[in-house]
Amino acid sequence: MIFVDGVPFPLSSSPPAREAVVALLDHPYLVSASDAFRESTEVNFSEGGRPRCVYVFQREFATVDPSLVDFAGTDEATTCVGLVIRNRRSGRTSVAHLDSPGVVELGLAQILSGISSGDSCAEFDVHIVGAFEDAPTNLVKENHGTDDPGERDGYSLPLCAKIVECLQRRGENFYIQTLFVLKHNTRMDSEGQTFPIFHGCLVEISTGTLFPACFNGSSRGPDEIVRRIRLTACHDDETWKGKLLDTYDTESDEYRVASCSWSRRQALMASSLQLVSDSQLLIYCSTSPSAEGPNFVPNLRRNFDYLIKHPDWRETFPGRRPRIFKRSDNGNWLRC
Template identity: 30%
Template structure:
C-alpha cells in the first residue's frame, strides 16, 4: 500500500524539493512546526533516545510521559503513532540501515496496538538540512521510500526535513530544529533540547560509535530501559583522537562539522575515553545479560542489580 499524505498518494519522489513542490501543504506545516515554542521537559518523566535507538510505549505507561531525542544534524528523528491505541514510537535514524530499521518501528507500534481498535498510523519526520554532501537529502528520500514500502497505510503528518529545516547563519547552513519530543499522553510532537541523556549515556554512545545497529531500548510493559549486551573489541588506535585538536575531531568524526552543537567534540572525547577504559565490552554485561534501568521514586534512572 502507498504512503498517504492526508489521504492522497505520495507517489514516487526523487528529491525533497519535488516533494514540497507536489505537496505544498507539507511545507506550510513544516514552517508551522519550526515556529512552535521549544518545550522544557521534566526529566523525572522523560526517556532520552540516542542515535541509532528507538523506544515505544503507550499512554498507560506510568514511568514515561515524554520520549525525546536531539543533536540531529543530518540525522532524522522519526515519530510513528497509532491514533486508535495511541501507541507511539520515537527513533533517531542516521542512515546506517534505513530499510531494515523502518519495519522495526512499525512493528513496535503495531505490537502495542489492539488491531480491532479503529485508528491510523501517523508519521512525523524532523531533521536534516541542506548540507553540502547531500547526506540529509539522501536520508530523507530513503526514509520516505522505506515507509512507503510498508504494507500498512501510513499518513505523513509532519515533514520538517532537509530543505524546510534549513537556515543560513553567518553564511553557513544549519538545521532549524535539532531535537524533538513527543508527549506520550497526547501525541503532540514539539521542538526541544535535552540536558538529561541517560541512563548509561556513555555506554549507549559507545555502542553506536562501534557500529551497533538500531536498538529498541525500552520495555514499556515494566518500565525498564534495556541496554545491550553490546560487542566491541579492544581498539587502542582510537586514542589517537584524544591527541588531536577540536577542529580536527570535528572535521573527521562528524558528517556535518559546520552544523554540530557546541558539545559535539566533548561528547566524542568522552565516548572514546569510555571505550579506552572498557576495551572489551564483556565486563559491562556479566553473564552476557543486558544492563537494566528502572525509574526510582525520585524520578531518576537507576541500574537494576541482579542478586
C-alpha cells in the same frame, strides 16, 4: 502507503525517491505544518517537573505506552532524522533517531512490531524532523560533475529519500503530519554556511502533539556514555547490522540497554583520537562539522576515556546481558 492531509500521496508512477521528497516538501499541507512547527517555541526539556520521559540517542529507538510515559524525544540531530510514528488507535508511539539509509528498512520493521499491536487496519501518524540541507544546491538529482553521492547529495537527502521510499512500499497506512527536514529545517549565516534550525523533537504521548526540543544531560536517561559508545561499536558488531539499537522495554517501563561488543582495535583508536585537536575530531567524526553543538567534542572525549579504561566490552556487558535501569518513585533511574 503514504497519506497527506487524509489523501493518498500520488506515487503510483514510482518516481525516484528523491523526487518524491521534493514533492512532499512542496505539498501545501506539509508546508503549512512546517511553518507552524518553525514558529513553535523550542522546549528546553528537563526532568525537574518529573514528567515520565524516554529519550533516544543516535541510532536508538524506543516504543512507549501512554499509560506509562508522558513524553518521548531525541535531539543532537544534524544530518540525522528524528522519526516519530504513533498508532492512532492505541496511542503507542515509537521514537527513533535514524542516522543512515542503511538502518531504515529493518529499523521500520522494528518500530512497527511494537506499535501495530496486531491490528492489520492500524493507522499511523508520522513526524519526520531534522536532516538540514547540507548540500543545498543538490536537492534535485542532477549531473554535478561527480559520481560520489556523498558529494552530490550530502547526507540528509539520501536518508530522507530512503525513509519516504520505505514508508511508501510498506502495506500500512502512514499519515505524514510533519516533514520538517531539508529546506524547511535550514538556516544560513552571512557566509552562506547552512545549519539546522532545530536539532530535536519531543512528542506528548497522550495527544501526539509534537514540539521542537532540546534536552539537557539529566533528561537523556541513564547510561549515557555506554549508550553513546554503542553507536560506533555497532558498526563492527554483526548483531546490529542494519538495525536500530534496542534501548527500552515498553511493557515494564525500564531502560534495557542491549549489549554491543567492541574490539581492542577500537580502544586503541580511541587512544589515538584522544590526542588529536578538537577541530580534527570534528572533521574525523562528524558528517557536519560546522553544525555540531558545543558538547559534541567533549562527549566524544568522554567516550574515548571509557573505551581506554574498558577495552574489553565484556566488562560492560557480562554474559552479553543488557544493562537494566528502573524508574524510581522520584523519577530517577536506578541500576538493577
